[in-house]
């Protein structure tokens with residue numbers, strides 16, 4: 381059944397985001413057991429949490445996501461994130477980490493989750509990984525001061541820099557959708573496995589996903605998306621920098637082509 385509010389939002393060209401379950405149980409387990417930054421096998425007991433939810437709990441989750449999706453402006457969206465207690469990460473965070481860069485940017489970088497420095501500063505991609513990202517962006521004429529918007533899948537730091545759980549990604553995803561819709565970029569640069577898999581709704585590996593152009597439907601737009609390695613991973617795997625450079629060139633090519 382279509383509700384009156386849906387009709388109004390449709391007339392305004394505004395889509396409600398209905399987030400699909402993150403993945404199948406088997407895939408959820410494999411995602412949560414492997415560190416997306418470096419492929420390291422991790423021990424976690426929360427792997428299949430999403431699939432343990434009852435239908436009524438999933439329904440509540442979807443309704444909450446729809447409520448978040450009604451934040452139609454930056455002030456509202458940012459206030460909702462600042463006050464958010466949707467998942468347990470609100471108990472351990474120093475502060476939420478909402479964004480960096482330019483809201484009118486044509487290139488939007490999506491990382492994974494705040495680390496210790498991001499949690500302390502309240503900004504995504506600071507520290508060594510942030511410097512590397514800035515250098516990589518600068519090499520193709522991009523910068524967070526001029527023409528790039530940056531955010532993460534999760535807005536709060538997972539304790540001990542552990543992997544995000546599927547349920548945390550699910551609970552936070554409406555905020556990310558809101559940011560993408562408000563920026564309305566021409567190109568998404570998805571850095572790291574959680575960013576790529578959650579936005580492309582796939583269980584494929586990073587190596588399989590990078591090197592080609594994907595599209596992500598946000599509202600009524602199909603936005604081009606490029607997948608690449610997370611800078612934190614590149615800090616420990618220098619040879620992969622060459623592949624990331626190729627990914628950035630592809631993103632730049634798309635940006636040039638859509639001018």
Ligand code: SF4
Nearest residue numbers: 464466467535536552
């Ligand atoms: S990680 Fe996202 S869903 Fe969880 S408390 Fe922070 S803002 Fe809310």
